Amino acid sequence: MAVVTWDGSSSTAYSTAANWDTGSVPGDGDDVVIPDTSSINACNVDSNDSCNSLTVSSNGEIGSDNGSKLAILGEADGTGATTNGFAVNIDGVITNNGGTSLDLDIRTPAATTVDLYAQGGGKLRNVIINHASCVATLGALIDITGDLTITAGELNTNSGSNYAVTVAGRTDIGPGSGGADQATLTCNASTVSLGSGRTSSHALIINQGGTFVGGSGAHTIGSIDVKNNSNAKCTLTSGNTTVNSEKTGDDRNMVIAGSSTFAHGGGTIIVTFAGTTHYDIDKTINNLTLNNASLVQKLSDSSVLAGNLTITAGQFNANGRNLTVAGDVDVTGTLTGSSGAMSFGSLTIASGGTYSATSGTTTITNEVSGAFALDKHASGTFNHNSGTVEVTTNTNTFIDGFEGTVTSGSGANALNNLIVNLSDSASYHFRLRPNSGTAHTILGNLTVTQGMFELETDSHTLTVNGDVSVGANGTLGRLAKTGNDSFGSLTIASGGTYNATSGTTTITGEVAATDYSWKNDGGTFTHNNGKVLLTEDSDCKVKENTFYDFELNLNSATTDCVFEDTSGNTLTFLGDLTLTRGRFDDDANGDEYIIHGNTIIESNAKFGKATNWHTGDITHHGLVVLNGGTYYRSDAGGTVKMGGIRNIGGSVL
Numbered sequence: 001m002a003v004v005t006w007d008g009s010s011s012t013a014y015s016t017a018a019n020w021d022t023g024s025v026p027g028d029g030d031d032v033v034i035p036d037t038s039s040i041n042a043c044n045v046d047s048n049d050s051c052n053s054l055t056v057s058s059n060g061e062i063g064s065d066n067g068s069k070l071a072i073l074g075e076a077d078g079t080g081a082t083t084n085g086f087a088v089n090i091d092g093v094i095t096n097n098g099g100t101s102l103d104l105d106i107r108t109p110a111a112t113t114v115d116l117y118a119q120g121g122g123k124l125r126n127v128i129i130n131h132a133s134c135v136a137t138l139g140a141l142i143d144i145t146g147d148l149t150i151t152a153g154e155l156n157t158n159s160g161s162n163y164a165v166t167v168a169g170r171t172d173i174g175p176g177s178g179g180a181d182q183a184t185l186t187c188n189a190s191t192v193s194l195g196s197g198r199t200s201s202h203a204l205i206i207n208q209g210g211t212f213v214g215g216s217g218a219h220t221i222g223s224i225d226v227k228n229n230s231n232a233k234c235t236l237t238s239g240n241t242t243v244n245s246e247k248t249g250d251d252r253n254m255v256i257a258g259s260s261t262f263a264h265g266g267g268t269i270i271v272t273f274a275g276t277t278h279y280d281i282d283k284t285i286n287n288l289t290l291n292n293a294s295l296v297q298k299l300s301d302s303s304v305l306a307g308n309l310t311i312t313a314g315q316f317n318a319n320g321r322n323l324t325v326a327g328d329v330d331v332t333g334t335l336t337g338s339s340g341a342m343s344f345g346s347l348t349i350a351s352g353g354t355y356s357a358t359s360g361t362t363t364i365t366n367e368v369s370g371a372f373a374l375d376k377h378a379s380g381t382f383n384h385n386s387g388t389v390e391v392t393t394n395t396n397t398f399i400d401g402f403e404g405t406v407t408s409g410s411g412a413n414a415l416n417n418l419i420v421n422l423s424d425s426a427s428y429h430f431r432l433r434p435n436s437g438t439a440h441t442i443l444g445n446l447t448v449t450q451g452m453f454e455l456e457t458d459s460h461t462l463t464v465n466g467d468v469s470v471g472a473n474g475t476l477g478r479l480a481k482t483g484n485d486s487f488g489s490l491t492i493a494s495g496g497t498y499n500a501t502s503g504t505t506t507i508t509g510e511v512a513a514t515d516y517s518w519k520n521d522g523g524t525f526t527h528n529n530g531k532v533l534l535t536e537d538s539d540c541k542v543k544e545n546t547f548y549d550f551e552l553n554l555n556s557a558t559t560d561c562v563f564e565d566t567s568g569n570t571l572t573f574l575g576d577l578t579l580t581r582g583r584f585d586d587d588a589n590g591d592e593y594i595i596h597g598n599t600i601i602e603s604n605a606k607f608g609k610a611t612n613w614h615t616g617d618i619t620h621h622g623l624v625v626l627n628g629g630t631y632y633r634s635d636a637g638g639t640v641k642m643g644g645i646r647n648i649g650g651s652v653l
Helices: none
Strands: 002-005 030-034 049-051 053-056 061-064 069-072 086-090 093-096 103-106 111-115 127-138 142-144 148-156 165-167 171-173 183-186 192-194 204-206 210-213 219-221 224-226 233-235 240-243 252-256 261-263 268-271 276-281 287-299 303-305 309-317 323-331 334-336 342-349 354-356 361-364 372-376 381-383 388-391 397-400 417-421 429-433 439-442 446-455 461-476 485-492 497-499 504-507 516-520 524-526 531-534 540-543 549-553 560-564 570-573 577-586 592-595 599-607 618-627 640-647
Touching: 030 049, 053 061, 053 069, 086 103, 127 142, 171 183, 171 210, 204 210, 287 303, 323 334, 342 354, 372 388, 388 397, 485 497, 516 531
Parallel strands: 002 030, 030 053, 049 069, 053 086, 061 093, 069 103, 086 111, 103 127, 111 127, 127 148, 142 165, 148 171, 148 183, 165 192, 171 204, 183 210, 192 219, 204 224, 210 233, 219 240, 224 252, 233 261, 240 268, 252 276, 268 287, 276 287, 287 309, 303 323, 309 323, 309 334, 323 342, 334 354, 342 361, 342 372, 354 381, 361 388, 372 397, 388 417, 397 429, 417 446, 429 446, 439 461, 446 461, 461 485, 461 497, 485 504, 485 516, 497 524, 504 531, 516 540, 531 549, 540 560, 549 577, 560 577, 570 592, 577 599, 592 618, 599 618, 618 640
Antiparallel strands: none
8 A cells, every 4th residue: 555646757647657756557555646736747547547545636637638537446545544534535626638537436445535526627527436335425516527327335415514516417326236225325405416408318317226315405407217116216305306407309307117216305396497398207296396488397197296386487288197286286387187187285376377177177175375275366267178176175265266257268267067075064165256246157067065155245146057966965055145046957965955045046957867957855945035047948847845936937838847846745936936938847746836926927838738737736825817828727636726816818728
C-alpha cells in the first residue's frame, strides 16, 4: 500500500510510469494523489485502470480524452491510511477532453466517503457503484454528465448534509436478478435531479435487486421505470417529484409494475412534460399534479390515487380506464373520463376548467372544505357524456353550479343521471345550488337511494327529464318547497318519502318497463297541498292512495291512464280532480274513488272508459263540471254520489 503522486514530468498520460513520483503506474493497492498541476502537466486517464483511492488536490486537474474508466477499490485519507477516509476526494478540476470525461467505478468494500464534485470546475461523466459491501456517502454534491449506475452497494446523499444529486443521463439501480436490496440509492432530504428531459431511455430505472429510497427532498426525474419484480423496490420522496419527460418510442413517462414493491411516500408527482404521454402505474400513488398547457397525460391501465389530483394546466385522459382518487380533484385544465369508472373524493371544476365525464359513473365520496362534493365554477365546463354522477358522502353536502343549461358538447353544464346515496339516510342532506338563476335540470334520471335530496332554495324549480326513483332509505324534497317540480316519472319504494312542492309536480312520461308514470310501492307521499299534473304521451298507470289536486292532460282523448290504489282499495283526491285530455280508467273495478273538491272534465277527456266501467263506489263531494267532456256512469253495482253536476255541453253515458 503506497501513496503515489502525479508529477507529470513526461506527459499527460496516466498510463506513463514516468509521470508518477514512484516511477511506476499506480496499482490496485495505491492511493493516487493529483497535486496542484498549475505548473505541471495535467493528468489524463488514457486507459481503463484501477487504484485504491483517488485524491485530487485544489488546482489539481484530471480528465480523460476517451472516456476511460478508473476503478476505485478502497479508501484512504491521502497519507496511506486505509480506514475512515475518502474513496474519492476531488477538490480540483475535471477536464472534459475531446468531448468526453472521466468515468469512475467505485468498488470500495466498506462504508466510505466520496467527494465527486470538482470544486475547480468540470464534471465526471459516468459513475458506477459496484460492490455489495460498499456504502458510499457523499462528501459533497454530485453533478455528472452521463449515467449513474448502482449495480451493488449503496450511494447515500448524507443525512447530515443532504448533498444535491444531479445526473444528466440515466440512473440504473439494481443488477436485474437475485434478491432484494442489493443496490440502493438513499436520497435523505437532498434535492435530486435524474435525467431531466431525457428521452432516449427512462431516466430512473429500478431493476430487480434495486432499491430507491426517496426521502423528503424535491426531486426532478425525466421518467420512471420500476420493473415487474418484488425485489424492484421504490419509495418516492415525501416532497415533490417532478416528471418532465418520457421515453421516446415507449410513449410512457411512468411505469410502475404491479409486482414491484412500491410506496408513494406521501408526496406529490408533478408532471410538466410538453406532449402526449401515458403512465402505467399498477400501484397506488399519492398526489398527482399536471402542469403544462401542452401536456396530454393518458392512462395505460386503471389508476388509484390515495391523495389529490390537480390539473393546473394540460389534459388528463383516463383513456377508457378506471380512475380512483381518494382525495380532491381540482380541474383548471381538462379531465376526460372517457368510459371507465371514475371515483373522486370531491370534484372542483375551476373557471376555465373542463370535466368531460365518463359515459359510465362518476362517484363522489366526500367533499372539499365548504361542503361541496361537486363544485362547478361559473366559467367551468361539465360535459356529462350521457354518464351518471353518484354522490356517496358521509355528511351533508352540495353540488354547486348546475343550472341545467345545455350550451354545447355532450350536455355541457348539465347533469345527466344523478344518484344520491349518502351514508346516513336519516340525517344527511344533499342539496343542489346554482351559480345563478332559479332553475335546476337533470337531463336523465334522478335516484335517491339514501339520504335527503333538496334544493338549496325552496322557491327554485327542479326538472328531471328522466325517471325519478326514491329508495327505501331516501327522501326527496322538503315540506317548505314552493317551486314547481317536473319529472319524467316517479317511483317511491317502500320506506321512501316524497315531500312534494306546494306548487305543481308535473309528470311527463313513464317507466318504460312498467308503464307507470307514478308508482308508490308503500312509501310516503306528502302532498303539501300541491298539485300533480300528468302530461304523458301514451297509455300509462298511476299507483297512489291520496292526492291533493290532480290534473290529467294526456296527448289525446283516447289515451288511457289506469289508476290503482297502494292499499285499502281507495283512491282519494283531497282537492280537485281535473281531466283536461285523456281517459280516467280503473285498475280494479271494485276500487273506491273519493274526490273532495270539484271534478272538472274538459271536452277531450272522459271520466271512465265506457258505460258500466266501474263497480266500486264513487263519491264527488264537490261539483262534477262537464265542460264538453264525458262522464261514464257506474251502473254495475257501485254507488255514485255527487255534490252536484254542472253540464256545459258534456255527456253523461
